[in-house]
Amino acid sequence: MTGAPRSRDELLARARDLAGYTLGELADRRGIPLPASLRRDKGWVGQFIETLLGASSGSLPQPDFPELGVELKTLPVTRQGKPLESTYVSVVPLTGTSGHWRDSIVCHKLARVLWLPIVAERQIPLPERIIGTGFLWSPTPDIEAILRADWEQVMERVARGEVESLSARQGEILQVRPKAASASALTETVGSDGETCLTLPRGFYLRPEFTGHLLQQAMSAL
Amino acid sequence: MTGAPRSRDELLARARDLAGYTLGELADRRGIPLPASLRRDKGWVGQFIETLLGASSGSLPQPDFPELGVELKTLPVTRQGKPLESTYVSVVPLTGTSGHWRDSIVCHKLARVLWLPIVAERQIPLPERIIGTGFLWSPTPDIEAILRADWEQVMERVARGEVESLSARQGEILQVRPKAASASALTETVGSDGETCLTLPRGFYLRPEFTGHLLQQAMSAL
């Protein structure tokens, strides 16, 4: 269980072996301390699950399982299986945008995802949160068309230098929100007159309604 | 003495206040521990002197004294005032080279330098090494012409994609040498056919003969 999984079947089997266990049980077994709260370590669960499943790269700019072409996403859900948060996908490129969906980071990241729901209502202490049943997913043509349309609307604004007009209200399933250490973090972009200027870094996120649908479909198929 | 110097005169005066003291004396006075050796902390002296002189930026990509437009360079010398090492100036840009000397990083970094010699023969223990008399310097037109010619020869090769042919033997006063954590460190460049490829990162350095001349001139002027 220490090495990287060698096939997608093996990866999925490993993920399913985790189902039903609490984070506390799994961490104790490995002798790994849990943080008192996620407030100061928001990414802890995702990175913990990565190590449990044998993801190779520490924090490299590549899929979690490069050989398998699989991206791992933990999904915090209520006891009823409703997502509690949106899902971060990638940064919004604000300079040198290629412009084609098929070449985009979002398209590649979402090409094949291992979703792993975790019952994570805030009232439940971190050690008692329970892993659910993971599933592999790839976008259907219908879904990809929507993702692409959402993505293209965003990138068109970026290409026009209208970065400041981006809002989280746009996008049917893919939205844009800040992605930064703080509101004072700045990154370079290109303004409408072609001049270089600074703006808040932003990321693409999947809306919770959408990941909720995925989850329902997957559960009913089991 | 804690704040940033407000004029070049004040900076130079502060530097000259350090003359004659050993690194051990100055570090003790501040309660700063000296490393046992520079082998594992090669930049320690330079960074220590920066703090003594009130340089604002920790390790920012800007001059040491941005308000004054002054770059600080410590210069390890023998008791006779001969430089023991070459002086690092900047990385060699291997992509997106603008091509004009006046816009180059080397030109800006060397526009105004506070040189601070330190008697640093390797047999002298670090705490006993003595600060010398610092001086402000800017390139004369003659010197700038040589720097420019050296720089242009290098950048022309880079622009042609002939990075691998760069050698430390080129350059009258400005040379190119590796600048990396190890020989296995790689950075992107553009090959002769315009293709992206990887190569060893390199830096511009001033030859010790040149800094030796500067030092002799400055000392005879005092």
Next chain:
DNA sequence: CAGGATCCACGTGTGGATCCTA
């Protein structure tokens, strides 16, 4: 509730240079 704000880890690049061996 959801848009906007924020937080840690870690890989990488740059700034500070000296080490080391043929």
Next chain:
DNA sequence: TAGGATCCACACGTGGATCCTG
């Protein structure tokens, strides 16, 4: 001796996400 190799600190960006307030 000097060309080639190497070393630490720290700022910054990205990958992992959740927090929090109107």
